[in-house]
Amino acid sequence: MKGNFKLKGIAMLTALALGITGCTGQATEQGSDSGATVLRFSHFWPASSAMHVEVFEPWAEKVEADSGGQLKVEIYPSATLSKPDAMYDSAAKGIIDIGSQAHGYTAGRFPLTQIAELPGLSNSAVQMGCMLQTLYDDGTIASEYEDTHLLFLMGAGPAAIHTVDKPIRVPSDMKGLRIRRPSAIAGDIIEATGGTPVGLPANDLYTSLQRGVIDGLSFPWQPTGDFRLPELTTAHTNIPFYNSALLVTMNKDKYESLPDNLKKVLDDNSGKVMADLVGKVTDKEDKKYMDEARAAGHTMIDIPDPLNDPDWKGPLLEGTQKYLNDVKSLGLDADGVYEKVKLASAACKT
Template sequence: MRYATLHGLLAAATLAASAAATADTTLRMSHFWPAGSAVNQEIFKAWAERVTEDSDGRLKVEIYPSQTLSKADRTYDAAVDGIADVAITLQGYTAGRFPLTEIVQLPGISNSASQGACIVQTLFDEGDIAEEYADTHVLFLFTTGPAYLHTTDTAIRTPADLEGLRIRRPSDVAGEMLSSMGARPLGLPAPDIYTSLQRGVMDGLSFPWEAMKVFRINELTNHHLQVPYYSGAIVATMNQDAYDELPADLKAVIDDNRGMHWARTAGRVFDRLDREGREEALAQGDSLDEIDDPLNDPDWAPPLKEGTQRYLERLDDRGVEGARDVYAKALALRSRCP
């Protein structure tokens, strides 16, 4: 009788384990890009579809774009707290939380989204910035292309032209540089920029060409200065508990879809969108000026170099270890990540 009972319990446990191993799991993905954007369709939806395919349908991903699950500045915390199972956001929305990662945003580090993605993913893979993400399970990191300056009424050609202008800043790092050049930086999430420009709340913004197209900002601006002084870092990450609770074979599916492959995929999409955003502005007759090498330009080099040193000194003052080593390595990685 005892044997029969024990046998029954073992059989039930085996069935339960089998059911758990084959049960479907739905992951909630949160980000702020529009649902119809190429960023969502070609990066995030493509990742979701690959995960579903590789898991034979046992992993499904529900995508919540346009801040519908979490606001842009709370999206990383949404992944930490389990509000979202997968979250994609810019580190600049949580100022000071990822100080070493934000080094890749400084002038002169990268000249394209593809190069920036390779640099930041390499820094993570080789352990230089990984500790900053110990509270989540990182999937991949990448960057935007260089952010430029775009205005409604005033053409900017030198730093002096920024004096008094209300310019949306993408992060504290970029905001400090804008302030040093006389601008009045404003902080607000990317999805709120269109209405703010419409209402005359600001005079312009710092944005890569990709975002000018994706968020339809080209419709409202008339002047553009292509000065590559900043790039935005982006992380796609997963709630640690959501990952830990997966059976081993589904963890393997997630881990097979982490790292450099997806970082490079994102970089290529952003590169193409940068080209399209620029072409769109030119097609509508906007004015475009270019400063191709700002770190050697007599007007732009001083404030940009000063801003870089100020950021590194601030990290020194905070006791952030390894900041100057990460900066030197990021610069060196440009040759490995052309």
């Protein structure tokens, strides 16, 4: 009996030791699939959004297939692993392996990249994504991402102004309104019109509109639909006074730890090919949600060329110059980058 008891005790201790090893070592790095490296990917879009369903999920599936199952991407939507404005830093620090966020969520962190968001430079998400990826690939803005391994940059479609009920036809209509701004550039322009810019992450917009915290928001059409904002906003001014830049990036140490064949899988599924895919999906969604608002009888005001509009030209140029001056005050070549952005805009025009 003593011998049996001793053998059982050794077996239990061995099993316990193996269990501890599995929890602290291999399971963390490889997940449940033996031999597979798990990459945790966090983003702020809802799981029902086109960005999640038509971009990120197929991307994860393709990475897994191309790697022969050696890479597995676990996606966490709705900012469940990291706050919307901390995705980049979380990836840099290794809190997550891959993260996606809008550049404007971290004011001052990407000053050169955000020059591409200025008015009059982009008329579609495809064009904006092409511009951003071109500027990264030629080294113009690459220094802003050196603490991570950038996978790809993305562009949103032209912004619009969405208000609960007050139509915005001229800049003076913004006076006294609290308008959510997605970036410093949009904030400068809102201030120039007499509005009050309010910084809020996308996930908080619905409740903020419900509670009257804000009177409206500046946002492209695609995310307004993703976050169900047309349920609360009935007046829309389609005016391309800025385009948001977004990114998907990876922890540098995690990327460097991979063998060359798996690095190549990620490289082959990065860059312009993804920027273009995101742009096409986003432009399609922009049109869908805009058409739905028109069909619902919402007030729609179109200002397609604001830089040549006598009412809007002044505030937009004022906001542009203020942003360029702010970047120059950091000792950066804002004017030189602005010229390169304009060249990229012309080359990427669709």
